[in-house]
Amino acid sequence: MDVADAGRYKKWGAKTAASCGRIYNVYLLRRENMYKSEENWRMIDEYFIEQLVKEDEILLEVKKSAVMNNVPSHEVVANQGKFLSVIAQMINAKRILEFGTLAGYSTIWFARAVGLSGHVITLEINKNYAKLARENFKKAKVSEIIELIEGPALQSAQKLVNFNVEPFDLIFIDADKPNNPNYLEYAIKLIRPGGVVICDNVVRNGEICNPDSQDDRVYGVRKFITDMALNPLISATALQTVGLKGWDGFTIAVIKK
Numbered sequence: 001m002d003v004a005d006a007g008r009y010k011k012w013g014a015k016t017a018a019s020c021g022r023i024y025n026v027y028l029l030r031r032e033n034m035y036k037s038e039e040n041w042r043m044i045d046e047y048f049i050e051q052l053v054k055e056d057e058i059l060l061e062v063k064k065s066a067v068m069n070n071v072p073s074h075e076v077v078a079n080q081g082k083f084l085s086v087i088a089q090m091i092n093a094k095r096i097l098e099f100g101t102l103a104g105y106s107t108i109w110f111a112r113a114v115g116l117s118g119h120v121i122t123l124e125i126n127k128n129y130a131k132l133a134r135e136n137f138k139k140a141k142v143s144e145i146i147e148l149i150e151g152p153a154l155q156s157a158q159k160l161v162n163f164n165v166e167p168f169d170l171i172f173i174d175a176d177k178p179n180n181p182n183y184l185e186y187a188i189k190l191i192r193p194g195g196v197v198i199c200d201n202v203v204r205n206g207e208i209c210n211p212d213s214q215d216d217r218v219y220g221v222r223k224f225i226t227d228m229a230l231n232p233l234i235s236a237t238a239l240q241t242v243g244l245k246g247w248d249g250f251t252i253a254v255i256k257k
């Protein structure tokens, strides 16, 4: 925490740098708690994060940078960031493609997972988020591993197809949900045989099974699920999650090709 920030948090009653830090952490939690979430779900996430994830200062700084720049808190939770990293390490991923960068939180997890010999391409439409993410990659010392392509992800993905880029080992879909079926089509084109595709936010507080939903994001997720179900090349499942950010879930799929 720097001096200016300490000043900001001191006005909330903190007397020392350490207490400023604690207040800041409480603030981050409050921010995450804006999601509808049971207290015991949050407590268990906090336990796992403290025990197993050990989110470091850089990752906390990335979330803080989002708070300070009015970026919505839509990054994955720390234990899910670690989950993505573990999956990447399990399949020895060296090339990862991400749809939806935000402030770069999940991207940093991926960059650390692939290491210096790896490459992460991340696609972001919002130029302010892209600028902030690039700053965060520098702070995390992973800029050399990451290529951020600014612009609508569908166009960026089409360019990757046109350039016939080397296939990816893992693709993470986490951008605008109505486009999920289109992102799946690109993922199938861009993944290596046997590669893994993960997609976040497929439960949406249970809305996914609400027959009266008028939400484009819900339609997008449902079509994405149906498209995977009908594709003989794809072996997929979906898991629900509860925790700091409420009730949601992700799909994980292997693309046989």
Ligand SMILES: C[S@@+](CC[C@H](N)C(=O)[O-])C[C@H]1O[C@@H](n2cnc3c(N)ncnc32)[C@H](O)[C@@H]1O
Binding pocket: 074, 075, 076, 099, 100, 101, 102, 103, 104, 105, 106, 107, 123, 124, 125, 126, 129, 151, 152, 153, 154, 174, 175, 176
């Ligand atoms: C859920 S956030 C990504 C969170 C990030 N993966 C993380 O966990 O740290 C979704 C991001 O997708 C971006 N986005 C939305 N529509 C997009 C589009 N059409 N093309 C590219 N990015 C898009 C948003 O600006 C936002 O930054």
